[in-house]
Amino acid sequence: MFGTHYRIERKSIALAVAIMIVASIGGLIEIAPLFTIDDTVESDPDMRVYTPLELAGRNIYIREGCYACHSQMIRTLQDEVERYGPYSLAVESQYDHPMLWGSKRTGPDLARIGGKYSDQWHTAHLKNPREVVPQSIMPRYNWLSESQLRTKHLGDDLRALRAVGVPYSDEMIATASADAVAQASPEGDIAGLGERYGDATQIRSFDGDSRTVSEMDALVAYLQILGKLSDAAHQPPTPKE
Amino acid sequence: MNIDHHMLVGFAKSFGLFYLLAMAAAALLYACWPANKKRFDKAARDIIEDEDKPWR
Amino acid sequence: MAILVVLAAVGLAMAAAGAGRADPMQTHGFIVLLFSLGFLCVLLNGYFAPEPSETRLESYYDDPSKAGIVIAMAWAVFAMFIGDWVAWLLAFPDLTFDAAWSSFGRLRPVHTTGIIFGFGGNALIATSFHVMQRTSRARMPDQFSPWFVLIGYNLFCLLAVTGYFMGITQSKEYAEPEWYADIWLVIVWVTYLLLYLRTLARRKEPHIYVANWYYLAFILVVAILHIVNNLAVPASFAGAKSYSAFSGVQDAMTQWWYGHNAVAFFLTAGFLGMLYYYLPKRAGRPIYSYRMSIIGFWGITFFYMWAGSHHLHYTALPQWVQTLGMTFSVMLLVPSWIAAANALLTLNGAWHKVRDDATLRFMMMAAVFYGLSTFEGSFMAIRSVNALSHYTDWTIGHVHAGAMGWVALITFGSIYAVVPWLWKRERMYSPALVEVHFWLALAGTLIYVFAMWNSGIIQGLMWRTYNDSGTLTYSFLDSMVAMHPYYVARAIGGLLFLIGAIVGCYNIWMTIHRPSGAPAPSDDAPLPANLQPAE
Numbered sequence: 090m091f092g093t094h095y096r097i098e099r100k101s102i103a104l105a106v107a108i109m110i111v112a113s114i115g116g117l118i119e120i121a122p123l124f125t126i127d128d129t130v131e132s133d134p135d136m137r138v139y140t141p142l143e144l145a146g147r148n149i150y151i152r153e154g155c156y157a158c159h160s161q162m163i164r165t166l167q168d169e170v171e172r173y174g175p176y177s178l179a180v181e182s183q184y185d186h187p188m189l190w191g192s193k194r195t196g197p198d199l200a201r202i203g204g205k206y207s208d209q210w211h212t213a214h215l216k217n218p219r220e221v222v223p224q225s226i227m228p229r230y231n232w233l234s235e236s237q238l239r240t241k242h243l244g245d246d247l248r249a250l251r252a253v254g255v256p257y258s259d260e261m262i263a264t265a266s267a268d269a270v271a272q273a274s275p276e277g278d279i280a281g282l283g284e285r286y287g288d289a290t291q292i293r294s295f296d297g298d299s300r301t302v303s304e305m306d307a308l309v310a311y312l313q314i315l316g317k318l319s320d321a322a323h324q325p326p327t328p329k330e
Numbered sequence: 331m332n333i334d335h336h337m338l339v340g341f342a343k344s345f346g347l348f349y350l351l352a353m354a355a356a357a358l359l360y361a362c363w364p365a366n367k368k369r370f371d372k373a374a375r376d377i378i379e380d381e382d383k384p385w386r
Numbered sequence: 387m388a389i390l391v392v393l394a395a396v397g398l399a400m401a402a403a404g405a406g407r408a409d410p411m412q413t414h415g416f417i418v419l420l421f422s423l424g425f426l427c428v429l430l431n432g433y434f435a436p437e438p439s440e441t442r443l444e445s446y447y448d449d450p451s452k453a454g455i456v457i458a459m460a461w462a463v464f465a466m467f468i469g470d471w472v473a474w475l476l477a478f479p480d481l482t483f484d485a486a487w488s489s490f491g492r493l494r495p496v497h498t499t500g501i502i503f504g505f506g507g508n509a510l511i512a513t514s515f516h517v518m519q520r521t522s523r524a525r526m527p528d529q530f531s532p533w534f535v536l537i538g539y540n541l542f543c544l545l546a547v548t549g550y551f552m553g554i555t556q557s558k559e560y561a562e563p564e565w566y567a568d569i570w571l572v573i574v575w576v577t578y579l580l581l582y583l584r585t586l587a588r589r590k591e592p593h594i595y596v597a598n599w600y601y602l603a604f605i606l607v608v609a610i611l612h613i614v615n616n617l618a619v620p621a622s623f624a625g626a627k628s629y630s631a632f633s634g635v636q637d638a639m640t641q642w643w644y645g646h647n648a649v650a651f652f653l654t655a656g657f658l659g660m661l662y663y664y665l666p667k668r669a670g671r672p673i674y675s676y677r678m679s680i681i682g683f684w685g686i687t688f689f690y691m692w693a694g695s696h697h698l699h700y701t702a703l704p705q706w707v708q709t710l711g712m713t714f715s716v717m718l719l720v721p722s723w724i725a726a727a728n729a730l731l732t733l734n735g736a737w738h739k740v741r742d743d744a745t746l747r748f749m750m751m752a753a754v755f756y757g758l759s760t761f762e763g764s765f766m767a768i769r770s771v772n773a774l775s776h777y778t779d780w781t782i783g784h785v786h787a788g789a790m791g792w793v794a795l796i797t798f799g800s801i802y803a804v805v806p807w808l809w810k811r812e813r814m815y816s817p818a819l820v821e822v823h824f825w826l827a828l829a830g831t832l833i834y835v836f837a838m839w840n841s842g843i844i845q846g847l848m849w850r851t852y853n854d855s856g857t858l859t860y861s862f863l864d865s866m867v868a869m870h871p872y873y874v875a876r877a878i879g880g881l882l883f884l885i886g887a888i889v890g891c892y893n894i895w896m897t898i899h900r901p902s903g904a905p906a907p908s909d910d911a912p913l914p915a916n917l918q919p920a921e
Contacts, residue, residue: 101586101594105579105606108599108687112607112651114349115691115714116614116643119707122338123636148627152553154491164700166773168850171858179702182634187558190638190701194777195476197862219479224867226479228489242622249621249629339706350688357684361677369593370680374672377521377595377663383445385523385590 133180133321138255139314140286141243141269142302146311148246149304150189153230160191161200161315174201175322184255184318196227201316208295211309234296234305240269261285273306274299289317410552411566411626414545421541446519448808450532454512455801455808456898457540458505459891462794465500466884468493473877477870487551495550495562501789502560502652504543509797510656511536511578514601516804517663518582521598522589531581538574542567554626558641560648561615565628568616575612579605596679600659603687607651615644635702642697650690653788657796658686661729664800665749669739674731678724685721689714696767699776708769715767719760726757744820748799751828755791759784774850779869780842783835790831790883798823798890805894815896819889826886833879841872 139147150156163169165176177200182188191198206214210221215233218225243265247257261268264281271277272292283290295309316322360366396418472493475481482488515532519525526532546563549555555562563571582605586594617631632640666673673679695703695711730753733740740750762784766775775781802820806813814820848865852858 100592101583101602104594104599105583105602108603108606109610111353111684111687112603112691113610115688116647116694118341118345119692119695119710120636120639120643123639123704123707151555151557153489154494154550154555154557156557157491157494160777162701164773164776166700166850168852168858172849172862177702179635182638182702184633186633186637187556187630187641188632188634188637189557190698192559192697192777193781196866222863224863226476226866228475228479228482228491229484230489231484232486242625245621245625246627246629249619252619253629253631254633353684353688357681361680370676371672373591373593373595374666374676376591377597377667378670378672384443384519384525 133319136180136183136319136321137287137289138184138257139318140272140282140290140310141240141247141261141265142238142272142307143311143314144246144250145238145240145243145269145304146307146309147189149233149308150311155199156189156191158191158193158195158227159197159199160194161188161198162190163198163200169198173198174316178319178322180321181316181319184250186250186253186255199312199315203313203315203317208293208309208313209297211312212296212305215305215308230305230308233308234298234303236304238269238273238302238304238307240266240302242266243269258285269307270302272310273302410549410554411564411624413552414549414554414566414626417544417548418541421544425537443525445525446516447526447529447532448516448519450536451512451515451804452808454508454515454536455805455894457536458508458512458797459801459887459894461500461504461508461543462887463884463891465497465504466880466887468500469497470877470880470884472497473873473880477873477877486553492550492553495555496547498560499543499546499550499562502648503546504540506653506656506793506797507539507543508536509801510601510604510652510660511539513660513664513800513804514582514604514656516808517597517659518585518601521595521663522586522591524585524588524590526581527584527588531577535574535578535581538570538577542571542574545570549626556616556618556628556630558615558630558644560645561612561641564626565616565618565620566626568612568618572609572613575605575609579609595663596673596676596683597659597662599680599683600655600662603683604651604656604659607647607655607687611644611647611651615640638698638701639695639703639707643691643694646694646697647690649788650686650693653793654690655686657793658682658725660800661725661749661753661796664803665729665746665753666732668743668746668749668799668803669733669736671732671736674728674734678728682721682724682728685724686718689718689721693718693767696772697776699769699772712767712769716764719764722760722764723757726753726760729753729756744817744824745799745802745814748795748802748820748824748827751824752792752796752799755787755795755831759788759792762787774846775842778842778845778849779838779872780846783838783842786838787831787835790827790834794883795827795831798827798887801890801894805897809898811897811900815893815900819893823886823890823893826882826889830879830881830883830886833882834876835879837872837875837879841869841876844868844872 161177161182163173163176170176177190181200182190212234214221214225214227215229216231217229218227244262247255247262247265251257251262264278264285267277268282268285271279271282272290273294273296275292275294279292282292291310291313294306295313296303296305471481472490475490475493479490482490486492515526542563545567549563549567554564556564561568582598582602586598586602618628619631620628630637662673662679692714693711695707696715697711699708699712701708730750733746733750736746740746765771766780766784775784802814805811845865845868848860848868849858849862851860
């Protein structure tokens with residue numbers, strides 16, 4: 090009795106192991122090479138990292154589920170390049186934990202939205218999209234300008250991102266909260282901010298209200314930086330294939 | 331590192347085919363092995379004729 | 387009981403930690419606390435109950451299955467309601483009542499998680515408990531672990547869904563819950579796997595019936611997918627936010643390896659397990675070809691894992707990976723159609739039952755939709771087709787052909803079959819209502835799918851249309867305005883489907899609550915719903 094029982098049990102475990110082996114190989118083969126890919130795709134030594142304010146904005150973008158309707162990936166198709174700009178390169182999302190390539194365009198692609206519209210346009214559009222674009226079906230986000238951005242623990246976020254490979258320095262982590270405030274309410278250590286994150290950093294009150302740093306500030310700061318962290322895509326084309 | 335990547339990609343590109351063939355052969359052999367037929371038929375029938383309680 | 391106490395303590399700790407920084411995790415801590423205290427009361431109540439008799443060991447342990455089915459139906463109605471709401475939102479965007487929690491972006495994961503994990507997951511757990519005991523001729527080895535799995539799993543679903551309302555999300559599609567919910571699911575899932583293996587170890591026959599293979603693949607592979615895709619570093623143990631271990635192109639590949647195989651092993655393998663038990667049982671005929679079911683099994687287990695990259699055609703993913711994904715997606719058609727054909731051929735010779743018995747017709751139609759949507763899936767994975775279909779509503783139509791046509795129909799069919807068996811009723815309360823549900827579900831699915839096919843293809847064509855001077859003809863806005871009538875049609879289709887599910891709930895409720903001896907209300911359905919094949 091015990092003997093047969095043992096044999097039977099072994100069989101179900103053998104089945105389980107077989108399933109695991111058969112199933113995992115496909116994924117291993119496809120994913121493993123991608124982790125050594127850094128050397129074979131474009132690289133951009135001048136790639137900027139997100140400032141704390143932009144990162145906070147990105148987290149709001151995630152929180153509100155914007156990715157459900159907006160992609161951030163311009164495919165290598167002519168009509169997409171003409172509509173949205175140069176096609177997206179792998180290097181441009183190398184610091185995106187997680188990536189926000191999206192899977193659906195209920196609204197347009199946002200990979201290169203940065204700089205296309207003014208801050209005022211974005212603020213008005215987020216408050217009530219139909220005021221700016223009457224046919225829009227986007228939800229209203231009018232509360233964003235009233236909710237104060239929580240900047241106190243942004244250092245933790247930078248530290249976690251450093252743990253997964255984004256090159257934030259100790260100094261950046263230490264000054265994260267102050268930097269977030271400084272970027273949106275142009276007072277404080279602006280020189281230091283530019284030094285840490287590069288001169289191209291956009292420093293201004295994004296929602297037009299410089300008294301407080303709101304979630305609107307952060308989200309607009311993020312939208313205005315999309316597609317502008319790296320110039321790699323605008324370089325003379327180096328065919329990928 | 332570069333060689334590493336090429337090696338991995340090369341492996342990924344070539345190995346898949348052989349693996350696929352071996353897998354298909356193994357699954358087909360198992361399923362069509364004559365000795366297994368009786369067992370399969372019994373298994374298929376057994377669920378229909380079900381006495382509604384555990385065997386022990 | 388000790389576990390519940392620990393859980394309550396964890397909940398309290400989470401609440402306290404979250405409160406420290408006013409993080410939304412605080413709310414989740416309280417939910418965990420209340421949840422565990424609630425079940426603690428139930429358990430304490432049971433502590434004073436008389437010792438259960440030994441005779442219980444002579445029957446299967448079905449209480450968790452019963453509970454699971456009721457919970458699954460509750461999730462179905464909730465999540466379909468949310469789904470229909472977001473469908474109306476796309477046609478009339480101001481139906482959010484100006485609240486933060488009700489915007490499309492936050493409700494969408496509520497719908498997807500509620501359907502996939504709430505409805506689908508509970509139905510899978512409930513039926514797998516039923517099937518594994520019957521096919522093994524063995525009672526589950528203990529009474530605690532099935533309850534732990536079922537209740538623990540629902541705690542996960544609850545954390546997930548309430549989190550989205552508050553904006554707690556990882557943004558990884560179909561894997562949105564944050565790190566603590568993910569860890570909890572791993573614990574629950576390992577218990578589930580052990581329970582399954584332990585029950586199989588008690589079986590009578592050396593051969594394991596093929597339905598169990600599919601359930602086992604579902605449990606195992608979902609565990610692998612879940613763990614790998616959710617690797618992340620929390621920003622702080624006192625907060626909900628975490629950052630994925632992967633970035634950019636690696637993250638995209640990992641995510642769609644997960645996303646596609648969640649479809650494969652959650653929404654296909656598990657439900658094929660259901661099909662391979664309930665369909666032959668209900669039809670009273672053994673499966674047409676047991677060999678085909680085995681070949682199909684290994685085909686699906688093997689091929690699906692390669693196919694994920696077809697979600698990333700023409701993106702920054704290296705092209706060889708895209709090509710590999712496309713090739714395997716096309717080959718995937720073979721095992722998929724083997725399964726669909728096997729199901730339909732089983733019904734050969736029993737077509738009169740399909741005509742008369744709506745429950746069996748649910749399963750038949752599910753197999754048809756399974757065949758259709760797997761064909762569509764392979765077709766859409768071809769690069770040049772994908773160039774048109776990707777990012778459009780066609781994808782949504784495809785997903786819903788699978789989710790409504792295959793997953794939901796097979797589930798409803800199985801539930802209608804299993805409810806009378808579990809509750810020892812002669813048949814469902816009203817076969818006529820099963821019939822009503824069938825036609826509502828079918829009509830809803832067809833309206834939905836046709837609306838989305840139309841809108842998706844129109845959208846894709848408008849985006850790439852050039853005029854004579856060589857510039858793009860339509861602005862994005864033009865394409866969006868053109869979608870409006872289809873969005874309304876889609877929402878109506880969804881509404882029909884939702885009404886069908888509500889009818890189903892009523893029918894199940896009445897079946898459970900009608901005393902088994904009482905005569906069924908007379909109606910003109912020609913055959914009793916519970917066809918025992920031995921008769």
